[in-house]
Amino acid sequence: MTGRGVRAALAGLAAVLLAGCSTVPSSSPVTQITQVPEPPADAVGIEPQAPEPGATPEEVVRGFIDANASTARNHPVARQYLSGAAADSWSDSDGVTVISGDYAPVQAQAGTVQVTAKEIGSIDERGVFAVGSEQVYARTFTLTDESGEWRITDPPDGLLLLEPDFTRTYEQIDVYFLDPTGSRVVPDPRYLVDGEAQPNAVVERLLSGPSPAVGAGVVNPLNGAGLRSTVSVAGQSATVDLTFPAGTGDETVSVAVGQLVWSLQQDQLGLQTVEVLRDGQPLGLPGVPDRQTTADWPALDPDAAPPNAVGHYLVDGGLRRASDGTPSPGPAGTSAYGLSSAAVSVDPRTGQLGLTAGVSTTNSPTGAPAALFAGPYDGDLAWVLDGASFTAPTTAGTRSEVWTVRNGTDVVRLPAGGSPQAVSAPTLAGLGRATTFQLSPDGVRAAVVIEGPDGGRLYVGTVVRAADAVSVRDLRSIAPSVRQVVDVAWRNAGLLMVLAGDPGAQRTVPYTVGVDGFGLTRVITNGLPEQATALAAAPGRQPLVVSEGTVWQLAGGTWVTLVRGAPPLAGQAPFYPM
Incomplete structure (x- = not known):
């Protein structure tokens, strides 16, 4: 900018x-997790054990890793597991590497111990988390005999923490910056040691x-x-x-x-x-x-929820309100356009439902496989663009505009009252075909599901607005362990909700994950029929899921029908106006 x-x-x-x-304010602030490069001098946390006499090389390496979880300044106990020279040179402030708690230290030969584990991620000196790759973390520790005791000579700089120790010692806290319109603060998660210095x-x-x-x-x-x-x-x-x-x-x-x-x-x-x-x-x-x-x-408020922004979904090509299953006003509430997906923007000044866009695979005036229509919420929708395919339209709470991906790789932005504009996404085509594209509530991030050889994968990119162009940059995988992703939505400004395959259950289930990739958590499925196929979420709203052709909402720890006590309502392509 x-x-x-x-x-x-x-x-x-x-x-x-x-x-x-x-x-x-219409809602409470979002909470997240953090880290600080140097613990406070008076921090109180895990009390590590000093090396025991006669400890084996494996026990020394395990003790060193356990002692990394201390919040004492300079980690004096961890240094006791190091040789004299290594204790003097080891830097404990070069970020954090987080590995799974079920790691394995194995002595391959005398004086060397191989540590293997799943790499959860890393945190740099600013407290910024980067999700780990799918490769196994492997590190060889060399030990020497000092006065009859094994000691490590080559510790990795920075801290090496087990995931349980990391979550117990660190907290995620959002630092907030502003979206380009100045309408909302935007969360930027950081991980900080718990304590008075936060x-x-x-x-x-x-x-x-x-x-x-x-x-x-x-x-x-x-x-x-x-x-x-x-x-x-x-x-x-x-x-x-x-x-x-x-x-x-x-x-x-x-x-x-x-x-x-x-x-x-x-x-x-x-x-x-x-x-x-x-x-x-x-x-x-x-x-x-x-x-x-x-x-x-x-x-x-990063998670402002407009009061008129009730959930919507489609039935037989017509737009319905999730609050009671009734058709929306205007032609879009009928089957006039044969919509297969839709989105509605909320005017940030008035809070009223405004620009409406929908995709039709049956009513293109040119005979193309798919067409994008747009217009007022309660009025006629006009043809805008043709294509081989369009992702479900998406909106943000900071601007009256609709976005979609045309033909799998071409990002398109449609401002209210304007013409469609191409959005530069230089790395998208190289990753694969986008099947889902959803803007964050503040419009600064985009969650994208990209089809790969083993199913959909989840990426998050940054929306950058310059004086003469708009682009989506830095698409990065934030949940590499999750495969067969079929849909994604924004639970709030810093938390995503994802529908993805669960190999153990042989079904598609919902998860949540932080915008930085930390904290992947399976969402409860009590009451939800098999094989969910689509979802919708928004700040302050109950998530919606389509399962076996019917629409369900999450309420009180269980999935229930849209109208309490009534049978499930048929529907598809749920969304929340934004």
């Missing part, structure tokens, strides 16, 4: 935020900027700002004293404050209010109290 565009977005957002300070670590990461994966798609109002002193916490209130570059206007400061409040008022941090000072003095922003909560910045 250009500097002029950033300034314009910040100025516009400041006006919106200050005008909306007295309203109540609030300061969060602010430092905000000041250092977004992670590379999302950096080109967001705006950082705190760019160039600095901490004048460590973030202070008294009770459940934090005080952040910042200095801004000369000439920074109130509009930028205002947006930065909202960004800070959303980042610091998360459940893991235990903070109820945040006070931001500028050069030691109160900000004095009109309509904003000295001590603030996210309720003072409702316009930034």
